[in-house]
Amino acid sequence: MTTALAPFAGRTVARVGYGAAQLPRLHERRADAVALVRRAVELGVNHFDTAEFYGFGFANSVLREALRPDDGALVVTKVGADPDPGGRLPLRTAQRPEQLRATVEDNLRSLGADRLDVVNLRRLDTGPGLRPAGDQAVDLDDQLAVLTALRDEGKIGAIGLSSVTLDGLRTALPAGIACVQNAYSLVSRDDEDMLRLCLSTGIPWVPFFPLGGAFPGLRKLADEPVAHAVAESLGVTVAQVGLAWLLHHAPNTLVIPGTAEIAHLEANAAVAGIGFDAGTLAALDAVESRSNEVPLG
Template sequence: MRDHRPRRPPISALTAAFAGRTVSRIGYGAAQLDRLHDRPREAAALLRRAIELGADHVDTATFYGFGFANAVIREALRPDDDVLVVTKVGADPDPGGRLPLRTAQRPEQLRASVEDNLRGLGLGLDRLPVVNLRRLDTGPGLRAEGDQAVDLDDQLAVMTALRDEGKIGAIGLSSVTLDGLRRALPAGIVCVQNAYSLVSRDDEDMLRLCAAEGIAWVPFFPLGGAFPGLPKVTEEPAVRAVAESLGVTPSQVGLAWLLHHAPNILLIPGTADAAHLEANMAVGGIAFDDDARAALDAVESRSNDVPIGRERA
């Protein structure tokens, strides 16, 4: 029987609401720029290319390359680019530590991190457009312990104060639980960044809540496999089969699935390679027929909630 359901327009033509404006559903994540630490001009050129290809929101943090990503953004962006810069607080650089970052969850640390981002980004900014509070309630990654285990209400108090002072424009959340998001809704949350991919869909209820509330869902680790032992989208037989049938890469299939899965999902894939950047930005043009969509939707979801230091063997 012929399928008479309406077809979606090409994903490449779609935009989404984010922090009071309309943006492309594919932005750029700046974490990988640190791989070009010794080639800052190349890093700036790569970011310029992302903007030329349509990325109009960029995700960054002071702890990306110990400030290198923010410095590249400061160098590469121009006032007329109209790019939404999204940064985060809740962790700080830790060059001498076992990991390159440490938790910074206390209210005074959140305020200091906002100031660090304002200085590092420059751009003539007197406020940060969007700041994500990295809560560390879920994984994979760091956990808050000891005096770093701060109540969400205390953190939201300082974030809303910073917004009232004009230091930040809007508040997002990262690594948060469903209960945490519900508690934070009265503060006016504009986005959620959690680990989420085709193979790790623990947060489906939270994704639906965000869609209902007009909150952008911005997955990090969108292809899974962030740490050893965690599932990887590109290793799934169904993903590989769909990629082969369409003449694209498994990574592109994994990213395109996210765009098709929910209209409030925004992507921020990061890379330090120009060819890879082109491939990431092209996923908006990938369409799935009903069989491909069903095969991808049937992929098993596995948990990726593994703290650093306790990764699976």
């Protein structure tokens, strides 16, 4: 059961949420995908992170079917990239203001919503992944202007940022920022200063790649001997150690691990109850950090 709670966008959410990026693995087993989301709700999860480009709308459609009004779920989606089924990667950058507006409309349709609770601008300035080029290199103020307009129109409840630099976050603070999503884990802690700024300003920190990177060249928690030793001593998995460390490291951290398996979902939800003594926490804190900077384009 997920019991640890934290404020987020004017609501109270469980600190262990669910990221829907792996839901498309169940594309041919839609009933299982719906059942997985329902099990998450049963476990106390009320924070779901999704995007239109997760399975070309599949993840959004599953959340639309599975979630009920009385679940009280906070659904966070993102803009800044769109599906690209025929491309080298399954997504393309979509950073221009008119593209951000169009992606908001796409998410509204596929989620069956009149208003998106939180929309994260995937800025692409830092961390692993795509980089904007040409007309996709857009000034942050222009992007915040259209997102603020959408918020004023009632189509967005709150604005978050993703793959943003420390200076970018400072620039955006006057617009009102609900959360920050950057790549961050026990083994890759490039953004410690940004986490601390978020903590001091009351902004939730929602790391992606919480167990290290999925891209070649990025360090993985599974390769860290200390994490294995701690897991063995506590009788938990290495992944649980990594997620629990994030929750212990800063009280404004929310984790959104993804999975397509109910057993894994239940293991993720249990990390809120994992404790570390002072020596164990010190050993984990001492793990060497390596950079997340691996651009793909």
